Amino acid sequence: MSKNKNHRQEVNKMYGTRYIVEEGDNLYDIAERFNTTVEKLILLNNLTSDKIYPGEIIIVDDLYNIDSEPFYVKYTVRKKDTIYSIAYNYGMTPDQLLEINNMLDTNIKEGQTLLVFNNPPIFTDEIVYKVKAGDSIYSIAEKYHTTVESIKELNNLTSEDLVEGMGLIIKLDIPEMIKGTEYYTVEPGDSLYSIATKHNTTVNIIKRLNNLSTNLITIGQQLVVPKVENGKQYY
Structure with a gap:
């Protein structure tokens, strides 16, 4: 079957060029046709194998090259994560996250792999907090949605006494x-x-x-x- 490089493509400026898989297509042929690699197509489309099916829409732009960083990176869903918390943390909207991952609803589960924008997260798991006058370990724990026990364990504290100016490692519960x-x-x-x-x-x-x-x-x-x-x- 004759295939044209421009056949049934839909241009999307944010996510790249999409291709509708035809009968007889395989990732190796598609990768060659669009000057990319099978590995990049698998990563770009969040595939778990090289199997594809007729009618499936895949992103084919070579958004990964030696001169630039990947457009998307993989993120593993953690306990208490939500579509909203993941999207916000990586500078996306929930709709963008759903579309990139071909999801129809916001249900996710721990351990699931999602593609997210290749942005440094707005929030990281841990921060260093500088103790201010009037602070207590209880007020700090409440402010950052954590526990006194967690702060003491992370900072090897044997008491709840704090000294102004000291740095405390705080583990954030982002979701x-x-x-x-x-x-x-x-x-x-x-x-x-x-x-x-x-x-x-x-x-x-x-x-x-x-x-x-x-x-x-x-x-x-x-x-x-x-x-x-x-x-x-x-x-």
Whole structure:
């Protein structure tokens, strides 16, 4: 069967060129046709083997090359993860995460592998917190959704006494913190700093969620902002 390189392709600027698998296709032929490799197609489409089926849509652009980083990377779902927490942490929307992984709903399970944007996560598992005047181990544990016992264990503390200025390793429970995103309409007098303060987040996080390269915003502009539990601050 004669195949044309441009046959039944659909261009998507964000995710690359898609190809609908035809009868008789295999990943080796498709990889050669689109100047890529089987390994890259498997990674790009989150495949567990080289088997493909007629009618299946696969991404074929060679988004991985020696001059650039991968567009997507693999993420293994952990306990308490949600589509919202994963998407937010990697600078995506839940819809983008679902589409990339060909998912029809938001159900995920521990150990499942998902493709996410190749962004450094906004939140990491652990941070170092500098103790301030008035802090107690209880207030710090409450602020970061963790426990006194966890803080003591991570920092080899034998008591609950803290000293101003000391650094504490804090393990974050990211899925508990992030409850999704919402839209905010910029009002007169707003700045990225004031909006970040209203939503208990940071200017950098808002810039990243909205692909902003500067701090300039305009009245009426809609911005994606995080929903954070109980108005607590996490940065």
